Every structure is written in C-alpha cells, then in structure tokens.
Amino acid sequence: MTDGGDAQERLDTAIDDRFDAAIDRAIDSLPDAFVERLGSVAIVIEDEPTPDQLASVGARGLYGLYQGVPRTAFGAENVPLPSKITLFRGPLLRGYGVGPRLDDAVEETVLHEVAHHFGLSDARLHELRHSH
Numbered sequence: 547m548t549d550g551g552d553a554q555e556r557l558d559t560a561i562d563d564r565f566d567a568a569i570d571r572a573i574d575s576l577p578d579a580f581v582e583r584l585g586s587v588a589i590v591i592e593d594e595p596t597p598d599q600l601a602s603v604g605a606r607g608l609y610g611l612y613q614g615v616p617r618t619a620f621g622a623e624n625v626p627l628p629s630k631i632t633l634f635r636g637p638l639l640r641g642y643g644v645g646p647r648l649d650d651a652v653e654e655t656v657l658h659e660v661a662h663h664f665g666l667s668d669a670r671l672h673e674l675r676h677s678h
Contacts, residue, residue: 561644565591565633568652575653576660587614587629587663589656594636609638610655612662631659 569589573581595608603611614629633655642648661671 561635561639562591564644564649565635565652568649569633569656571649572653572656572660575657580660580664584660584663587631587660589631589633591633591635593634595632595634599632607637608634609641609651610634610659612659614663629663631656631663633659 573584573589576584595605595611599611600606600608602613611632611634612629613632633652638648638651638655642651658671666674
C-alpha cells in the first residue's frame, strides 16, 4: 500500500515533467537565430509569484515573469546581463488544470516572456496577436 506522500510526489513529478516538456517545445519552436541569443536566459519554475514580483509589474497575478535587460537595451559593449524567465506553477495549474490546456498555456507563457527578452512590450504583443 502506498501512502499519500508517495502519490503526491509522483503527481508533482508528472506535473514538473509536463512543464519541462512544454518549455522545451516552446524553445524548439523558435527560429535558430533567436535560440542562439537566449544563452544568458535562465528559465525557472516557482510555485507562486512573490509580492515584490507582482508589484514590479503592477499585477495581481502572473503566469510568468521576465526579469533582466532586454536585448534591445544592451550596452555599447553588447554585454548581456543575466536574465531570468520565471514560470509560476500555482497560477498556471489553477488557471488551466493538468492536461493539454496547461501545456499550451506554459508554451504561450514562455514565448511571451521570451518576446520581452527581445524587447517587445505587452502592448506590442497585443497588437501582433490581434493583427492576424
């Protein structure tokens, strides 16, 4: 007989595997020229955004957050500073459950945050999304 802790651990591992696979698909969908410029970007998964992370973008909730200097704002020496994309497991799971909808939401969130790394604002992303 297995205890609840083992079952929860297996579920957590399965969810982490789904997140990892969706992140990989999102990155693999990018043109090589963009992937080559993501070298300094860490992609991490955290359970929930902190109050400071929410305040940094004036949001009540987040699925993901880009923190760093967009490539369009690199200095004269073109020196990249470490950047980070954080995906928030809790809000994504609450919003999309476990399954294909979650996979799509993780992929979309990664691509959205990668766009910020390349200097696209939320307003520009909205324009692009609605121009098709």
